Structures are given as structure tokens and as C-alpha cells.
Amino acid sequence: MSRKRFSIWRVLRNVVVLLLLGALALAGYLYTEYRAFADVPIPGVAEKTQIDVPLGAPLTGVVALMRQQGINPGPSLYWRILARQLGVAGHLHAGEYALEAGLTPRALLRKMAAGEVIQHKFTIVEGWTFVQMRLALYSARFTDKALKVELASAEPEVQIQDQEVMSRLGEPDVPPEGLFLPETYSYVKGMSDLDIMRRAREAMKKTLDKLWAERSPDTPLKSPYEALILASIVEKETARADERPKIARVFLSRLKLGMKLQTDPTVIYGKYYVNHGGIVNPDEIEKINITRSDLDTDTPYNTYTRTGLPPTPIALPGQAALAAVIHPAETNALYFVARGDGAHEFSATLDAHNRAVAKYQLHRK
Incomplete structure (x- = not known):
């Protein structure tokens, strides 16, 4: 092999080595960034922030919804990787979700996979018609x-x-x-x-x-x-x-x-x-x-x-x-009358009841 060819081969080898080292460094950096992404609170999430995920929305759509709310969710690629890692890709539920301060991407994906949507309440009051x-x-x-x-x-x-x-x-x-x-x-x-x-x-x-x-x-x-x-x-x-x-x-x-x-x-x-x-x-x-x-x-x-x-x-x-x-x-009471204080007077006989009426009703009138 001539000295010229040896020099070209050595240059190519060095370039390949540098590219591999660069790729490894980039992979290490991205992995470090991804690890930090998954378990670090999502930036921009304030108290009582909500997102409403429509039925059939892809994960990229969820990320877009967060951006619309002024949240910085990070790269969509990270979300897809994390969803696959957690085994929830394609298994996220639609609905309203509460995003509290300190919520991490990992916690949000688990919440969506479990369908932990916002629960509203309606009370039927006793005595209503x-x-x-x-x-x-x-x-x-x-x-x-x-x-x-x-x-x-x-x-x-x-x-x-x-x-x-x-x-x-x-x-x-x-x-x-x-x-x-x-x-x-x-x-x-x-x-x-x-x-x-x-x-x-x-x-x-x-x-x-x-x-x-x-x-x-x-x-x-x-x-x-x-x-x-x-x-x-x-x-x-x-x-x-x-x-x-x-x-x-x-x-x-x-x-x-x-x-x-x-x-x-x-x-x-x-x-x-x-x-x-x-x-x-x-x-x-x-x-x-x-x-x-x-x-x-x-x-x-x-x-x-x-x-x-x-x-x-x-x-x-x-x-x-x-x-x-x-x-x-x-x-054994057969009668009762309101006393005017929210309680009632109970009586077993009509005479006793009439006295209670006179005391609590007629007297008050």
C-alpha cells in the first residue's frame, strides 16, 4: 500500500471515529435530556390548568393542546418514546384532565392511561321535589x-x-x-x-x-x-x-x-x-x-x-x-306540634297535644 493511500485511509478512519464519538455523545446527551424530561415537572403548568382531550386525539395532539395552554411540553418525540416505554401508546383516554403544578410527563401519561379524568359533581338535596x-x-x-x-x-x-x-x-x-x-x-x-x-x-x-x-x-x-x-x-x-x-x-x-x-x-x-x-x-x-x-x-x-x-x-x-x-x-306518641325552635313536642293523648298546641302555637301567635 502506498503512503498516499495509507494517509487517505487514516483520514477516513479518523473521520469515522469522530463521527461515532459524536453520535455517541449526542445519544448520551439526548438520553440524559430524555431522562430529565420524563421525571421533571412540565414547565408552565400552573394550578388548576386543564386540558380537554377529544376522542381519538393522537399523542401529538395532546402535546399541541398543552402548547395552546401556554405550557412547554417539550419535544413530541420524547412523549412518543416515553409512551412506548410505559406501554401506554395507543391506550390513552379522552376527557378532561387536571394538570397540577409539579406534574411530570410520566405521571400525566399514567393518569391518561388510567382515565383519571376530572370528576364533576351534582347534588340532589333531601326534600327536593x-x-x-x-x-x-x-x-x-x-x-x-x-x-x-x-x-x-x-x-x-x-x-x-x-x-x-x-x-x-x-x-x-x-x-x-x-x-x-x-x-x-x-x-x-x-x-x-x-x-x-x-x-x-x-x-x-x-x-x-x-x-x-x-x-x-x-x-x-x-x-x-x-x-x-x-x-x-x-x-x-x-x-x-x-x-x-x-x-x-x-x-x-x-x-x-x-x-x-x-x-x-x-x-x-x-x-x-x-x-x-x-x-x-x-x-x-x-x-x-x-x-x-x-x-x-x-x-x-x-x-x-x-x-x-x-x-x-x-x-x-x-x-x-x-x-x-x-x-x-x-x-306511644300519636301527636306532635312544632315548638318554634326547630324541634317538636310529642304527646300520647289528645288532651296533652291540645295543651302543647296552646303553649307553642297559640301563645306564640
Whole structure:
């Protein structure tokens, strides 16, 4: 080999060696950068930052969404490599995600693979009527854009009628009052008011069936639905947990004896909710006092003119009211009257009750 050829070969060899060393150095640098990328907080993520990942969005689309939010997510290549390393490539869920300060790419990909999307909440309040629940669901669309509204409406002329609501829930011709369990329900973006109603209906069924199985054999109630009706009355009579079992026992004793229940909330329900088709201001109803004429006017819900239970519940009873009806207190009281401080005075005889009325009602007036 000539000296000239040897020199060219040596130059080429040195170039190759330098290129290999450069490639190794670059690979080492990129690996170091990648390692730092995966487990270092994503720059630009502030408290309560959210991204909404559409269905079918690729990982590069998620990275683009973060950039639109003013976040610096780093190279898309790193995200793809990390997703493959974690085994979550192609398995990321769509939905809303909360990005808290300090969140790393590794933690975010694991969160998305697990579908840990933002959970919204809607509370059905104990004692609400079906109308109040529907109005609250309608109002929720303005405070939480995540909830899709299919049924609720504040306009009587355009709202889907109760029978249609129950038909969509698979129970056509069933009166809706009282059938939904007051609880706080979580939902994710894209779920609807119908979804919440369906869950609340199933929750009430399960709760009522469980409690009904624990009933006393001497209860005058003939079905779970009758228990639901009475629980709704107990719910509206008192907000005090310690009084619900006592009031339930008073009503159960009256049913056994064939006495009229004589409870004001049923009269109010019959007059204002039924006679007005449920389209009334719920806040105003709570302030209305019934008159002697109201008590004397016979309706299916007037428990002063009719014995037994009204035809349907008058509100949505909570679990405590339901439990009180199935497990009432042991008392011989047949009467009670409001004392004016949120509590009631219970009496076993009419004479004692009349004295309590004179003390707490007539005297106060």
C-alpha cells in the first residue's frame, strides 16, 4: 500500500471515529435530556390548568393542546418514546384532565392511561321535589358546561313532560315524585342530566329494597312504595335527624289505628304542586302558610280529609328518612306540634297535644 493511500485511509478512519464519538455523545446527551424530561415537572403548568382531550386525539395532539395552554411540553418525540416505554401508546383516554403544578410527563401519561379524568359533581338535596331537581339540573348547564342537558328545562311550554322523562328511564306511566335518591353524584364531561337521573333512580331502588327487607312484620305498610311515600312525609316534617324515627312512629301508629295522618306538607303539595302542574317557585312554596280553608278542601293529598297515605310521595326522601320509616322509634306518641325552635313536642293523648298546641302555637301567635 502506498503512503498516499495509507494517509487517505487514516483520514477516513479518523473521520469515522469522530463521527461515532459524536453520535455517541449526542445519544448520551439526548438520553440524559430524555431522562430529565420524563421525571421533571412540565414547565408552565400552573394550578388548576386543564386540558380537554377529544376522542381519538393522537399523542401529538395532546402535546399541541398543552402548547395552546401556554405550557412547554417539550419535544413530541420524547412523549412518543416515553409512551412506548410505559406501554401506554395507543391506550390513552379522552376527557378532561387536571394538570397540577409539579406534574411530570410520566405521571400525566399514567393518569391518561388510567382515565383519571376530572370528576364533576351534582347534588340532589333531601326534600327536593321532582320539579326542583329538574330545575337544578337545568341550571347546572350554566355553571358547568361539562353537563349535557337532554331533559331539564325552565320553560313549561318546551320542557319534556314527566311521563316522557320516565319513559326514557324505562318506567312509562310511573309518577316520578320521590323516585330519585338524594345524594352527590359524580359525572364526567359529556354525561347528561338523564344519566344522573338514571343513577339516582337505581340508587333509590337499591336503598329501598335493602331497607324493605329489614322491615318489621307488624308494619302497616304494604309495599316498598308505601314506605317511600311515608318517608317523603317524614322528610318534609322535620330536618332533625333525632326526630325522624319518632315522627315515623307517630304516622305508623296512626295508620294502624285508622287515624288520619293530618300532616301539613301533604296539603301544601296537593295545593301548590299538583294544582299548578308543578310549575311554581320552589323557594316561595316554603314560605306559604296553609289556611283553614286549605285544610277543609278535599284533594287526594289532603290527609286532614282522607285516611291513609297520599297517592304518591311528596318529595325526594333521603336515606335517613327511609331508614326512620323502616326502623321507627319506640314511642306511644300519636301527636306532635312544632315548638318554634326547630324541634317538636310529642304527646300520647289528645288532651296533652291540645295543651302543647296552646303553649307553642297559640301563645306564640
